[in-house]
Amino acid sequence: MRKTSTLCAASHIASKLVFIIKPLAAVILTSASMGAAQAQNNVTIYGRVVAGVNYQSNVDTRGGSKWSIDGNEWGTSMLGFKGSEDLGGGTRAFFTLESGFDASTGSISSAGLWSRRSYLGLSGSAGTLKMGKDMAIQSDPVWALDPTGQQALSTATLVKGRSWLQTNNMVSYTSPNFGGFTVTGMHGFGEQAGSFTRGSRDGISLAYVQPTYELRAIYDVQRDANGGYSSLYQTSKELILGGTVTLDKLKLFAGFENLRAPNVVGTDPDRANLYWLGANYQIIPALTLIAAAYHTNVNKGVGDANLFMLGGNYNLSKRTLLYVTIGTVRNSANSDFSVEYGDGGIAGQRQNAFYTGISHSF
Structure with a gap:
């Protein structure tokens, strides 16, 4: 019991x-x-899809024109992941993975899966440290100085994409913001045995940003496999100076870019200067008009070229906008710039372009 x-x-x-x-x-x-x-x-998925109709004249020696559906004229289509963790004491760990793609074909960039950015880092009161792959040190600052926001007709067109490169194997440091003034330094390791400089890249960016104006200076060097500067638009020394001024609904842009490649052999050019002026005017909150003019001159008989563009952005919402852009490039007898970066120009040829489409960000 x-x-x-x-x-x-x-x-x-x-x-x-x-x-x-x-x-x-x-x-x-x-x-x-x-x-x-x-x-x-703490992990965010973000991106942008851009697609539209594109027209270009004189794309071959017979004077033929081309119509197409293209995905990156107004801006790059991209998909990204970013995240952060609060480590305490004002310190934060973070990462970014970002890939570009062509919305017209669905293909990712030939530069790889994370073709734009793949880095991690730490930030705090002493500044921000990043390691991995990132856009070149001048890419984001030039975007801020370009009236078009780096469309296919932009500062990159008349330097054949020199300001659009990415930096692999990089480490960068950005200082804290001192009353609007910041400094960023970046080194891309060449990873060549027996040499610290071969294939490497270095740069420094200075920015002074205020509510109604900003001033920027960027200097970077991209070295070839021998540690020299042998190609004007690929492995060279680059200096960019520029600024913007905002006057109510009007924003004005001005800039200068100098390229030097002192180790060029033969008759290829080793110096070029690019100048630009532009403006954005917000007619109504949803509609912004864009105008810009670019001029380059290249040594060793290549001559000069002028690029002119007009455009407009109409915001249907905070995430979706319609865009339209027209432009023309005028080459001298020996210069061969295309009206849109990437399609290749013909010496002495004039080209016109028109593109319109839609961009959606998420």
Whole structure:
């Protein structure tokens, strides 16, 4: 009888424990799930899809024109992931993975899966440190100085994409903001045995940004496999100076870019200068008009070229806009710039371009 009573008591206690433990376990599991969900909230998926109709004249020696659906004239289509973690004491760990693609074909960039950015870093009161792959040090600052926001007709056109490169194997540091003044330094390791400089890249960017104006200076060098500067638009020294001024609804842009490649052999050019002026005018909050003029001159008989463009952006919402751009390039007898970067120009040829489409960001 005593054993039976003991068993009954134990059974009663066990049932009470189950009654208490079951909801407690549910609370613990729910809290864990919520914690995991909160942790996942620190990772953001973002991107942009751009597609439209594109027309270019004189794309071959016979004077033929071309119509196409293109994905990157107004801006790059991209998909990215970014996240961060608060480490305490004002320090934060973060990462970014970003890939460019062509919306007209669905193909990713030939530069690889994470063709634009793949870096991680730490930031805090002492500044920001990043390591991995990033856009070249001049890419984002030039975007801020370009009236078009680096469309296919932009500062990059008359330097054949020199300001659009990425930097692999890089480490960069950005200082804290001192009343609008920041400094960024970047080094891209060439990773060549026996040499620190062969195939490497270095740059420094200075920025002074205020509510109604900004001033920027960027200097970078891209070295070839021998550690020299042998190609004007690929492995060279680059200096960019520029600024913007905002006057109510009008924003004015001006800039200068100098390229030098002192190790060029033969008759290929080793110096070029690019100048530009432009403006954005916000007619209404949803509609912005764009105008820009670019001029380059290249030594060793290549001569000069002028690029002119007009465009407009109409925002249907905060994420979706319609764009339209027209432009023309005027080459001298020996210069061969295309009206849109990437399609290749013909010496002495004039080209016109028109593109319109839609961009959606998420």
